[in-house]
Amino acid sequence: MKDLIKQYLDQGISRRSLISGLSAAGVSAVAAKAMAQSLAPFASPAKAAEAQGAMRPVTGRGGDLYVQQLKSAGVEYVFFNPSTGDAPIFDAMVDEPSIHLIKGVQEGAVTAMADGYARLSGKPGVVIVANVGLPNAMTQMVNTFKDRIPMLVTVAAFGQEQLGEEGPQDYDFQEYSLSPITKWRWTALTAAGIPETTRRALKFATTPPCGPVFIAIPDNELRTEATAMIMDQSLFTVSMKIRPDQDDIKKAARMLIEARNPLLTVGDEITLCNGEKEVMELAELLGLPVAGQAEFGTWSKPFPTRSSLYLGPMLRNMQYPGSIDVHLNIGSRYAEVATKGAKLISMRQDPTSLARVTPVDLAMVADVKLGTADLVAAIKSMAPVDRLRRIAADRKERTAAYTRQVGALRQGIAKSLHNGSPIHLERLAFELESELEKDTIFVTDCDSGKSMDPLMSFGGDDKTYISTGPNILGWGVAAGFGAKLARPDQPVVTILGDGSMMFGGPQPLWSMSRYQAPVTVIVFNNKSYNNERNRIWTFSGGEQFKLGRDMTCYNGNPDVDFAKAAVAFGVEGETVSDPDKIKGALARAKRANIDGRPYLLDVDIQRDGIGAGSTYYPEYSIADQRTRKV
Amino acid sequence: MRTPILSACALAATLVASLPAAAQQQQTPPLPTGEGRDVVAQACTLCHALNTVLQLRQGADGWRSIVDYMVLHGAQLTRPQADQAVEYLATNFGPGVNVPQPRTQVTLPDGTGKDLVAVNCVICHGLDRIAAARRTPSDWQSVLARMQFLGAPVSNNDKNTIAAYLDANFGAK
Numbered sequence: 001m002k003d004l005i006k007q008y009l010d011q012g013i014s015r016r017s018l019i020s021g022l023s024a025a026g027v028s029a030v031a032a033k034a035m036a037q038s039l040a041p042f043a044s045p046a047k048a049a050e051a052q053g054a055m056r057p058v059t060g061r062g063g064d065l066y067v068q069q070l071k072s073a074g075v076e077y078v079f080f081n082p083s084t085g086d087a088p089i090f091d092a093m094v095d096e097p098s099i100h101l102i103k104g105v106q107e108g109a110v111t112a113m114a115d116g117y118a119r120l121s122g123k124p125g126v127v128i129v130a131n132v133g134l135p136n137a138m139t140q141m142v143n144t145f146k147d148r149i150p151m152l153v154t155v156a157a158f159g160q161e162q163l164g165e166e167g168p169q170d171y172d173f174q175e176y177s178l179s180p181i182t183k184w185r186w187t188a189l190t191a192a193g194i195p196e197t198t199r200r201a202l203k204f205a206t207t208p209p210c211g212p213v214f215i216a217i218p219d220n221e222l223r224t225e226a227t228a229m230i231m232d233q234s235l236f237t238v239s240m241k242i243r244p245d246q247d248d249i250k251k252a253a254r255m256l257i258e259a260r261n262p263l264l265t266v267g268d269e270i271t272l273c274n275g276e277k278e279v280m281e282l283a284e285l286l287g288l289p290v291a292g293q294a295e296f297g298t299w300s301k302p303f304p305t306r307s308s309l310y311l312g313p314m315l316r317n318m319q320y321p322g323s324i325d326v327h328l329n330i331g332s333r334y335a336e337v338a339t340k341g342a343k344l345i346s347m348r349q350d351p352t353s354l355a356r357v358t359p360v361d362l363a364m365v366a367d368v369k370l371g372t373a374d375l376v377a378a379i380k381s382m383a384p385v386d387r388l389r390r391i392a393a394d395r396k397e398r399t400a401a402y403t404r405q406v407g408a409l410r411q412g413i414a415k416s417l418h419n420g421s422p423i424h425l426e427r428l429a430f431e432l433e434s435e436l437e438k439d440t441i442f443v444t445d446c447d448s449g450k451s452m453d454p455l456m457s458f459g460g461d462d463k464t465y466i467s468t469g470p471n472i473l474g475w476g477v478a479a480g481f482g483a484k485l486a487r488p489d490q491p492v493v494t495i496l497g498d499g500s501m502m503f504g505g506p507q508p509l510w511s512m513s514r515y516q517a518p519v520t521v522i523v524f525n526n527k528s529y530n531n532e533r534n535r536i537w538t539f540s541g542g543e544q545f546k547l548g549r550d551m552t553c554y555n556g557n558p559d560v561d562f563a564k565a566a567v568a569f570g571v572e573g574e575t576v577s578d579p580d581k582i583k584g585a586l587a588r589a590k591r592a593n594i595d596g597r598p599y600l601l602d603v604d605i606q607r608d609g610i611g612a613g614s615t616y617y618p619e620y621s622i623a624d625q626r627t628r629k630v
Numbered sequence: 631m632r633t634p635i636l637s638a639c640a641l642a643a644t645l646v647a648s649l650p651a652a653a654q655q656q657q658t659p660p661l662p663t664g665e666g667r668d669v670v671a672q673a674c675t676l677c678h679a680l681n682t683v684l685q686l687r688q689g690a691d692g693w694r695s696i697v698d699y700m701v702l703h704g705a706q707l708t709r710p711q712a713d714q715a716v717e718y719l720a721t722n723f724g725p726g727v728n729v730p731q732p733r734t735q736v737t738l739p740d741g742t743g744k745d746l747v748a749v750n751c752v753i754c755h756g757l758d759r760i761a762a763a764r765r766t767p768s769d770w771q772s773v774l775a776r777m778q779f780l781g782a783p784v785s786n787n788d789k790n791t792i793a794a795y796l797d798a799n800f801g802a803k
Binding site for chain 1: 672673676677678679681682683685686695696698699701702703704706707708709712733755758759762763765766768769772773775776777802
């Protein structure tokens with residue numbers, strides 16, 4: 001049968017001959033026709049593509065075919081934690097120097113490393129984990145899915161002859177458990193089908209709106225020898241650089257030119273489409289005040305936060321600019337909100353969440369970089385330069401006056417907290433803003449630490465900011481590793497609270513040490529889920545608040561020494577308790593990074609907000625329950 | 631351990647996404663009239679209801695720390711508005727002003743420091759908050775330092791006396 005297919009793909013036999021030959025080999029007529037149909041797209045161009053090196057038949061075990069297809073997709077790194085079943089994949093990499101193996105020591109860390117890599121490289125993160133450890137990976141896959149990051153997750157499933165037998169590590173319907181957090185999921189049913197399944201998975205992962213995909217390959221198929229065509233992934237790449245309807249663009253341009261008091265909101269799709277420059281041009285052209293996404297739901301800073309037009313996060317009723325009449329939303333899922341008295345224009349890359357919740361007056365699906373460029377061009381064509389200048393000048397002046405005032409207030413607050421001990425986050429932000437290089441990639445897995453954001457500069461010519469929209473903790477250190485892998489020539493600083501560090505922090509230090517990843521890890525250690533306590537007490541005002549009993553959020557006792565923990569993983573570290581010593585510690589971290597080594601700072605941070613003084617937690621001693629001292 | 635924080639994150643995200651609606655749904659007691667009332671009403675309710683805030687009693691430093699915290703988390707206030715909000719809150723929700731009733735009445739045991747507790751703590755909250763948790767000596771010190779900052783009119787000497795009393799009568803084993 002293999003020879004028949006090969007002959008057909010090589011145009012040695014006709015479609016009719018293929019079907020009759022397959023039937024003679026025992027394949028049913030329906031299956032033979034289906035096979036011929038599925039092979040048809042490759043039969044005609046096969047020779048030409050093969051001549052160009054874009055297609056080539058490969059014979060080998062399923063593991064070989066998988067690796068060769070990854071290679072044809074340009075995959076450089078595979079993030080993994082091994083299992084027995086996936087050994088044929090790693091056997092295939094023994095003599096495959098073009099793909100580097102990056103090992104993580106827990107599946108969540110592996111996934112977050114690949115996620116950080118994908119966010120900074122624009123390429124899919126490729127993950128192989130044990131099928132029994134897949135649920136560990138799934139936690140971090142939620143971040144990947146919600147933020148539309150391309151990723152391929154593969155497991156070696158149990159052999160088909162064992163499936164459904166409820167083996168000790170097997171569970172039924174594994175792939176369905178990933179339904180809510182993957183774009184696509186599939187089981188490769190034959191060894192020969194592995195390359196096609198892999199290509200299809202990568203196509204789904206990388207076609208915007210991107211996201212994680214999952215494939216399971218039964219381990220018997222990874223061991224089975226077969227012949228299959230390995231094809232260049234570019235033959236399956238679909239451009240989604242779509243321009244919006246030009247009539248809609250004209251409508252939007254007219255509404256913006258005539259707007260009395262417009263507002264522009266910006267979101268992560270601008271980052272995904274590399275549209276920062278175009279959005280800045282649009283904002284400048286009309287003097288549009290710009291609001292970003294709120295603390296939750298955003299993972300990037302798509303507009304320079306230093307700009308005098310940047311207001312901060314979008315609020316439902318913004319005191320400035322006040323009552324707006326036109327709200328233009330570009331690329332933000334959560335800033336797409338209705339405002340009383342305002343027309344809402346929303347330009348989005350992702351049609352599934354566009355106008356999903358909020359009524360939108362003018363909805364446009366587009367690559368937001370191209371769409372914004374079209375909008376700029378339309379505005380310029382519809383109004384004379386002088387008119388546009390007049391429109392922009394007044395708004396720019398008013399907005400700049402407001403942002404100057406707010407900036408001064410924030411800096412004043414930070415200054416008033418300069419010398420506190422334990423150290424205030426605001427002082428840490430001041431030192432980071434002062435000491436970090438402008439091309440630093442700032443990876444943040446913070447909750448409480450988000451109060452540092454408005455005191456620092458991101459986007460445009462300033463630091464690159466990456467985080468996660470869902471804020472599912474345990475991502476930061478691993479993602480920092482992935483970021484450094486993607487951008488080895490830029491400084492990478494990853495910052496997270498003690499809560500996040502305990503979720504997922506130590507394991508990636510092992511990878512940082514092994515692969516010599518010069519990343520500075522900063523743990524702001526306030527021994528608390530500080531923001532969580534503030535939200536619980538502020539929003540609900542329940543019994544914990546009324547009685548001052550923090551039942552859940554205090555993380556002290558034991559007080560974890562993260563610097564010592566880092567040393568155990570082969571990473572140098574130090575504790576910083578004196579605000580005046582932050583600068584020196586950052587310098588030592590920078591020196592270690594220059595020398596090619598990771599470095600960890602465990603910074604003693606003050607809790608803030610409601611209930612900050614409490615170190616109470618509900619005590620319980622198992623030792624005290626004993627009736628025998630054993 | 632992972633599940634609770636995930637749930638909490640999800641809760642927080644939900645709250646942030648739907649705060650104004652949630653804020654409106656919760657029954658918030660009316661704010662007293664006075665300069666700064668509208669600033670507080672507008673700036674705070676964009677993100678959360680007021681009923682929790684209104685149960686707090688704090689001095690100006692305490693309220694300023696809260697207002698500053700909110701500014702750094704996105705509250706849209708200018709310096710004059712922030713100052714006005716702090717003054718309004720400290721005036722209308724400061725120590726000794728219409729202190730919320732305790733949920734349960736607590737009788738303090740006799741001992742040195744009892745009078746200091748009875749006089750100073752109740753200007754902001756009921757004694758039930760004191761009796762609600764057994765705390766370690768260092769926790770009581772930490773809480774008392776925080777109370778001083780928030781506006782409790784207690785000298786350092788008195789603070790130590792109070793700490794000894796609380797440790798003796800409400801200390802963790």
